Amino acid sequence: xxxxxxxxxxxxxxxxxxxxxxxxxxxxxxxxxxxxxxxxxxxxxxxxxxxxxxxxxxxxxxxxxxxxxxxxxxxxxxxxxxxxxxxxxxxxxxxxxxxxxxxxxxxxxxxxxxxxxxxxxxxxxxxxxxxxxxxxxxxxxxxxxxxxxxxxxxxxxxxxxxxxxxxxxxxxxxxxxxxxxxxxxxxxxxxxxxxxxxxxxxxxxxxxxxxxxxxxxxxxxxxxxxxxxxxxxxxxxxxxxxxxxxxxxxxxxxxxxxxxxxxxxxxxxxxxxxxxxxxxxxxxxxxxxxxxxxxxxxxxxxxxxxxxxxxxxxxxxxxxxxxxxxxxxxxxxxxxxxxxxxxxxxxxxxxxxxxxxxxxxxxxxxxxx
Numbered sequence: 437x438x439x440x441x442x443x444x445x446x447x448x449x450x451x452x453x454x455x456x457x458x459x460x461x462x463x464x465x466x467x468x469x470x471x472x473x474x475x476x477x478x479x480x481x482x483x484x485x486x487x488x489x490x491x492x493x494x495x496x497x498x499x500x501x502x503x504x505x506x507x508x509x510x511x512x513x514x515x516x517x518x519x520x521x522x523x524x525x526x527x528x529x530x531x532x533x534x535x536x537x538x539x540x541x542x543x544x545x546x547x548x549x550x551x552x553x554x555x556x557x558x559x560x561x562x563x564x565x566x567x568x569x570x571x572x573x574x575x576x577x578x579x580x581x582x583x584x585x586x587x588x589x590x591x592x593x594x595x596x597x598x599x600x601x602x603x604x605x606x607x608x609x610x611x612x613x614x615x616x617x618x619x620x621x622x623x624x625x626x627x628x629x630x631x632x633x634x635x636x637x638x639x640x641x642x643x644x645x646x647x648x649x650x651x652x653x654x655x656x657x658x659x660x661x662x663x664x665x666x667x668x669x670x671x672x673x674x675x676x677x678x679x680x681x682x683x684x685x686x687x688x689x690x691x692x693x694x695x696x697x698x699x700x701x702x703x704x705x706x707x708x709x710x711x712x713x714x715x716x717x718x719x720x721x722x723x724x725x726x727x728x729x730x731x732x733x734x735x736x737x738x739x740x741x742x743x744x745x746x747x748x749x750x751x752x753x754x755x756x757x758x759x760x761x762x763x764x765x766x767x768x769x770x771x772x773x774x775x776x777x778x779x780x781x782x783x784x785x786x787x788x789x790x791x792x793x794x795x796x797x798x799x800x801x802x803x804x805x
Contacts, residue, residue, distance in 0.1 A: 437469045437804055440522035442536060444496075444507040444529045446475040449696065451644065452724040453528060453552055456611050458485070460526075463795030465489045469804070472520055474513060476506035492516065507532045514539055524802045528552055530580060537583030546803045549584045551594045557719040561648055574601050581605060586801045593743030594721040607801045612791030613727040617700055620733030620783055622708035631709070635669035635690060637771055640710035640734070642703065643717075643725045645676030650739075652678075653716035655686045656760035657737075661767065662690055668767075670714075673697045673706055708732035711775075712767050718742050718758050731786035733779035737766040751781035 441461060447454040461471045465488035473489065476496030485491050494516070496508035510533055517525070517539060525540045525547040527533055540547035555576060559569035574597070581587050581603040588609050589595040598606045632638045641654040651672065658670035668690060672682070675696040683693060697703050707713060713729035718741035720726070726736045726744050736753040738744035745755035751773070754766035770778060 437523045438521070439464050439469050439471050439524045439526060439802065439804075440517065440520055441471065441473045441526045442513060442529065442533055443473070443475050443527075444532045445499075445505045446477075447644075448477070448504045448506075449698070452722070455724055456552075457528060459612065459614070459791045460795060460798055461489050462486055463791060464799065467795070467799065467804075472522070474516060474520075476508040478506070510535060524548075524804065526550065526798070526802065527584070530555060531558075534576075534580050535583070537580065537585075540585075541583060546586075547584045548586045548588055548798070548801050549580065550588045551590070551598070551721065553721055554594060554597055554719065556597050561719070570597075570600070573597055577601055577603070585803070588798065588801050590722040591743035591746050593746060607797070609794060609797035609801060610789055611722050611724065611727075612789045612794040613724065613731045613786050614700075615731055615787060615790060618704045618707065618728045618731035618786075620708055620779055622701075622705045622732065624705055624709045627705065628709045631671050631692065631706075632669050633690075633692075634667070636667040637669075637711045637767075638709065639668055639670040639712050639714060639767065640673065640706060640729070641670065641714045641716075642673045642707060642729070643715075645672070645674050645678045645682060647678060648719055649676075649678075649717045650758070651682055651716070652685055653758065653760055653763060654714040655682060655689065655691055657714060657716075657763040657767065658686075658691050659689050660760045660764035664764070666768070671706070671710070673703065704728070704732060707734055710734050712737060712770055714763065714767075715739070715742075715744055716758070716763065720744055723747070727786055727789055730782045733783045735770045735773075735778045735782050737763050737770070747785070749781070749785055752778060752785045753782070 464471050471489045473491045477493035480495045481493040494508040496506040499505050527536050527549045556569045556573035587606045590611050661668045670691045673694045707729045713734050713736045715726040715738040718739040720742040723744045740755040756762035756766045
């Protein structure tokens with residue numbers, strides 16, 4: 437089978453969408469399929485990522501204020517699809533590439549769209565009142581769901597807006613985590629001593645520094661703990677358009693900004709070395725960084741407004757309201773658990789999400805035996 441994966445907003449260096457596409461694509465290739473990934477970029481490129489995985493980068497304009505994300509013209513994507521002639525189409529974009537389902541239907545190509553975000557939550561970020569955002573999202577989702585053979589949701593949280601409109605062509609396929617790269621064995625006590633700088637507990641926030649991630653809540657959590665006399669240090673790994681504002685907010689607090697960490701193994705070591713990971717984004721539909729922390733043996737505190745509440749369990753994390761005192765309280769509660777107990781529980785939870793299961797679920801959604 438020739439499988440084409442389409443995505444705009446593909447991180448130029450990292451990001452959950454990029455990670456998911458690469459793992460799914462390599463899984464399809466391992467199952468014997470030819471995979472072509474089509475993404476936007478600064479300049480055109482056509483390269484082999486693996487023996488059966490090809491990535492075509494189409495030149496696209498940058499989107500202001502996003503720190504490097506780009507979106508390619510859908511007409512150019514359609515022209516390329518006519519040339520590639522896929523047997524199956526997988527789309528990871530519900531906004532700028534939403535019309536690709538109609539392209540597939542007109543040519544008899546089975547198609548899947550993956551709901552990597554909730555449209556109603558996305559509209560709320562653009563300051564639409566929740567009721568209006570839901571109504572606008574419902575109209576758009578009805579049209580989109582009707583144009584694809586299958587809508588894939590990674591969590592019940594993502595599924596909810598399709599339940600609301602009574603869509604019947606929805607499948608649940610959880611994403612996965614790289615259980616080999618992210619492992620408790622990478623815990624480095626020397627690194628902890630260096631990063632903690634005298635603190636007793638090391639907290640980590642790993643991810644893009646953009647508005648929807650609400651990184652300021654992690655900074656405020658460190659402030660709450662510091663003000664209460666707890667010896668903690670927060671390390672923030674990542675970069676993005678909010679960095680300068682966050683650095684101003686963290687002035688005088690035990691907070692260290694590492695910037696972008698390029699090597700996945702370095703990220704894995706950092707996550708395994710921390711005592712608690714913070715994921716305060718209220719709109720996460722899966723949260724790969726949080727799952728990578730669990731795989732590394734590090735418990736997580738997450739927003740109860742996000743899909744991550746479906747992943748955490750009391751022995752390896754907490755889902756709390758969207759304010760710093762709640763996050764600080766949950767951090768303290770987790771640190772009260774014996775280290776070995778919480779780290780073992782975190783790893784055990786992550787082991788429920790191997791990438792192979794995600795690949796098999798997606799192949800079923802794509803109607804590939």
